Amino acid sequence: MPYRSHLLVCAGTGCVSCGAFPLKEALEKEIARRGLGSEILVVTTGCNGFCERGPIVMVHPEGIFYQRLKVEDVPFLVEEHLIKGRPVQKFMYVPPEEKRPVPKMADIEFFKHQRLIVLRNRGRIDPERIEEYIAYDGYDGMAKALTSMTPEEILAEVTAAGLRGRGGAGFLTGRKWELCRREKATPKYLICNGDEGDPGAFMDRSVLEADPHAVLEGMVIGAKAIGAEKGFAYIRDEYPLAVKRMGIAIEQARGLGLLGSDILGTGFNFDLEIVRGAGAFVSGEETALIASIEGQRAYPRQRPPYPAQHGLWGKPTVINNVETWANVPSIIRRGAAWFSGLGTEKSKGTKIFSLVGKINNTGLVEVPMGIRLQEIVYGIGGGIPAGRDFKAVQIGGPSGGCIPKEHLDLPVDYESLTQAGAMMGSGGMIVMDEDTCMVDIALYFLRFTQEESCGKCAPCRIGTRQMAEILARITGGEGSDEDLEKLERLARAVKQGSLCGLGQTAPNPVLSTLRYFRDEYVAHITGRSCPALVCKNLIAYYVEPEKCVGCLLCLKNCPVNAIAGEFKKVHVIDQDACIKCGACLNVCPAKVRAVSKYTGEKGRAINSGLPRQEPS
Amino acid sequence: MSSELSLVQRIVSQHHHRKRSLIPILQDVQGRSQWLSPETLDEVARELDIPPAHVYSVATFYKSFSLSPRGRHICTVCMGTACHVRGGAAILEHFERRLGIKAGETSSDREYTLERVNCLGACALAPLAVVDGRYYGQMSETKANQVLETVKPSKAGRRGDR
Numbered sequence: 067m068p069y070r071s072h073l074l075v076c077a078g079t080g081c082v083s084c085g086a087f088p089l090k091e092a093l094e095k096e097i098a099r100r101g102l103g104s105e106i107l108v109v110t111t112g113c114n115g116f117c118e119r120g121p122i123v124m125v126h127p128e129g130i131f132y133q134r135l136k137v138e139d140v141p142f143l144v145e146e147h148l149i150k151g152r153p154v155q156k157f158m159y160v161p162p163e164e165k166r167p168v169p170k171m172a173d174i175e176f177f178k179h180q181r182l183i184v185l186r187n188r189g190r191i192d193p194e195r196i197e198e199y200i201a202y203d204g205y206d207g208m209a210k211a212l213t214s215m216t217p218e219e220i221l222a223e224v225t226a227a228g229l230r231g232r233g234g235a236g237f238l239t240g241r242k243w244e245l246c247r248r249e250k251a252t253p254k255y256l257i258c259n260g261d262e263g264d265p266g267a268f269m270d271r272s273v274l275e276a277d278p279h280a281v282l283e284g285m286v287i288g289a290k291a292i293g294a295e296k297g298f299a300y301i302r303d304e305y306p307l308a309v310k311r312m313g314i315a316i317e318q319a320r321g322l323g324l325l326g327s328d329i330l331g332t333g334f335n336f337d338l339e340i341v342r343g344a345g346a347f348v349s350g351e352e353t354a355l356i357a358s359i360e361g362q363r364a365y366p367r368q369r370p371p372y373p374a375q376h377g378l379w380g381k382p383t384v385i386n387n388v389e390t391w392a393n394v395p396s397i398i399r400r401g402a403a404w405f406s407g408l409g410t411e412k413s414k415g416t417k418i419f420s421l422v423g424k425i426n427n428t429g430l431v432e433v434p435m436g437i438r439l440q441e442i443v444y445g446i447g448g449g450i451p452a453g454r455d456f457k458a459v460q461i462g463g464p465s466g467g468c469i470p471k472e473h474l475d476l477p478v479d480y481e482s483l484t485q486a487g488a489m490m491g492s493g494g495m496i497v498m499d500e501d502t503c504m505v506d507i508a509l510y511f512l513r514f515t516q517e518e519s520c521g522k523c524a525p526c527r528i529g530t531r532q533m534a535e536i537l538a539r540i541t542g543g544e545g546s547d548e549d550l551e552k553l554e555r556l557a558r559a560v561k562q563g564s565l566c567g568l569g570q571t572a573p574n575p576v577l578s579t580l581r582y583f584r585d586e587y588v589a590h591i592t593g594r595s596c597p598a599l600v601c602k603n604l605i606a607y608y609v610e611p612e613k614c615v616g617c618l619l620c621l622k623n624c625p626v627n628a629i630a631g632e633f634k635k636v637h638v639i640d641q642d643a644c645i646k647c648g649a650c651l652n653v654c655p656a657k658v659r660a661v662s663k664y665t666g667e668k669g670r671a672i673n674s675g676l677p678r679q680e681p682s
Numbered sequence: 683m684s685s686e687l688s689l690v691q692r693i694v695s696q697h698h699h700r701k702r703s704l705i706p707i708l709q710d711v712q713g714r715s716q717w718l719s720p721e722t723l724d725e726v727a728r729e730l731d732i733p734p735a736h737v738y739s740v741a742t743f744y745k746s747f748s749l750s751p752r753g754r755h756i757c758t759v760c761m762g763t764a765c766h767v768r769g770g771a772a773i774l775e776h777f778e779r780r781l782g783i784k785a786g787e788t789s790s791d792r793e794y795t796l797e798r799v800n801c802l803g804a805c806a807l808a809p810l811a812v813v814d815g816r817y818y819g820q821m822s823e824t825k826a827n828q829v830l831e832t833v834k835p836s837k838a839g840r841r842g843d844r
Contacts, residue, residue, distance in 0.1 A: 079802075079804050080806050080819075082817075083804065084819065117805075117807065262803065263800065263801070265761070265762035265763045265766075266762050266763035266764050266801060267801075303746050304801075343746075344708075344744035344745070344746045344747065345744050345745030345747075346743065359702070360702055361702040361703060361705055361740070363739055422806060423763070423805075424767060424768070428805070428808075429806055494763065498767055507766075507767075510763070511763075514800065623823070625776070625779050647772055647775060647776070649776075652822065652823065
């Protein structure tokens with residue numbers, strides 16, 4: 067290796083938005099200025115997953131992990147670490163509530179407990195250079211499948227591995243392929259479902275951005291197994307970087323004879339086309355996605371027949387999620403036994419989760435199936451920030467549910483999650499603390515599904531609207547005693563009567579919050595109070611006269627001029643004019659904390675003086 | 683007007699007049715002309731030889747198509763779950779107040795369009811707003827004011843420095 071050191075600059079969406087590219091330029095300039103251009107190479111990589119700490123730079127071979135770097139830090143970093151050989155402590159990660167930095171990535175709790183299969187190349191290769199993917203065993207699995215395995219053998223391997231669909235429902239991938247392979251009609255098609263619409267989930271974006279070749283390789287292997295020559299990668303339009311990187315990957319693979327006609331000289335043909343989504347959540351549903359590729363409205367249709375029998379243009383079609391495809395190369399390369407050695411009895415391998423919300427270590431984590439929730443939340447995630455208490459974790463997006471504290475020892479696998487009222491979904495994990503109102507969350511999801519309902523079937527179109535209206539009434543302080551029963555009845559009807567997965571799972575957020583947090587609903591209805599101090603109609607902001615120092619800050623920041631007062635005199639909020647935006651609470655200095663939120667009757671009110679977290 | 687029509691023709695022929703390419707065609711046209719006018723949609727229908735009703739049904743179904751003109755600056759506020767629990771709704775309301783328009787609207791001087799998006803998949807940055815394609819994470823009211831300052835009509839030239 068001609069270079070003594072490599073600087074790996076993370077170029078995922080998170081780091082890019084915090085300035086990864088200017089940082090990279092600054093590093094290159096400084097390295098050139100110090101005459102180290104022939105010794106040290108700066109490389110951009112895909113997303114590391116620890117997005118909150120961006121921009122991230124890793125120094126190889128030592129494995130030193132630098133975070134939240136700024137352009138101004140570059141000269142010092144180069145001088146100290148790269149010239150004098152002294153890693154710089156002040157740019158290293160310090161775990162929450164600790165003082166000592168952790169220099170190496172491998173020792174950081176966030177990374178330590180992860181098990182990388184799909185994300186194995188994250189942070190170490192440049193996703194825009196196929197050579198780097200190949201250097202880490204890339205296309206080995208495909209070569210093995212094309213040169214030394216029959217389609218039946220590939221199928222048997224994937225089936226034996228026990229791989230299940232990572233898009234949510236968890237259907238056995240091998241079984242799906244088998245169904246399609248048995249169909250006589252030709253041509254057959256493959257689709258990669260990259261229409262990741264679940265709010266709070268971004269693993270597919272990250273995989274496509276960090277390792278697009280893994281998806282591509284998985285698809286070629288799948289194509290050989292089912293006998294397809296044409297595939298489509300359907301990628302969400304909101305992910306421009308993923309579209310770009312997949313495009314580059316396809317071009318490069320074609321250029322090297324790894325895609326297109328006569329792949330690796332084996333006579334096998336397969337080509338791939340990118341289709342950009344156009345912004346409709348329902349197009350993540352497989353039959354709707356197929357309609358979208360055909361140039362129609364993304365309307366789902368009745369199943370069966372399944373796409374494996376009657377799919378794109380009526381032909382047999384296998385449609386798998388991004389993460390599912392990206393698992394395939396490793397399964398073929400390392401064997402079914404290796405893969406199925408990981409995970410639980412029915413859920414094999416690993417799963418990527420996006421750990422977000424009220425959690426210290428926000429980011430993307432890949433963990434073995436069966437890991438306990440608390441290990442993810444407290445071990446990897448580092449717990450809840452600002453000394454608040456964990457309340458629930460929402461898993462599975464709009465199809466999923468909220469899992470409360472009592473179930474933190476739940477093993478994370480398809481069956482356990484469904485039993486607990488949530489769902490694997492695509493793997494969004496949104497952590498919520500005491501300041502999150504569960505009724506408001508249920509309303510949030512129902513508004514989402516109601517807006518995204520395509521309108522084809524009545525239970526989903528009308529039912530979700532009715533449910534959202536009831537929830538809005540409750541959060542607005544106008545709920546009545548019979549509302550809860552009505553909600554439950556509607557939820558059952560929507561679940562049973564809807565045409566596709568969107569409607570069938572839409573009531574889950576309501577049902578799971580009713581199951582675990584019924585008392586919060588009751589507080590809204592009978593107590594006319596919001597225990598989490600979120601629902602605007604049920605809360606009020608007050609300036610505590612004994613604490614207010616009269617600094618004018620809240621007064622100046624109030625968008626509706628609802629605060630009266632003079633310098634060094636106590637300020638007063640006009641309750642009729644107040645729009646409850648919380649600006650006063652957020653700007654009141656931490657030492658003063660004179661603004662409080664109240665709910666219910668002021669006499670037995672709950673006081674919260676904590677502002678929303680500001681970036682540190 | 684004639685240049686717009688020829689744009690449609692150019693894009694349709696790039697897609698080999700394939701009817702199934704209606705969505706990418708509309709995306710490409712909008713990518714160049716910012717929005718889809720009734721004339722444009724009719725032209726696409728003629729060029730592809732499909733009923734205008736079909737073109738309209740697709741164009742009105744998908745959220746990324748805009749059937750009304752958009753502003754010079756596009757402000758998008760993320761309403762994903764992570765952004766929601768970290769106060770995204772308050773950020774959107776703040777943008778609405780500052781720009782004097784509701785989400786989904788364009789200001790009368792065609793300067794700003796305010797949009798809400800369900801999730802941009804950058805949840806670690808929550809709450810998140812995107813202004814003219816630039817991601818701004820950990821949004822607050824104060825930060826929103828600073829960002830909007832950079833896209834003020836009179837100071838448009840100074841955009842992008844941060």
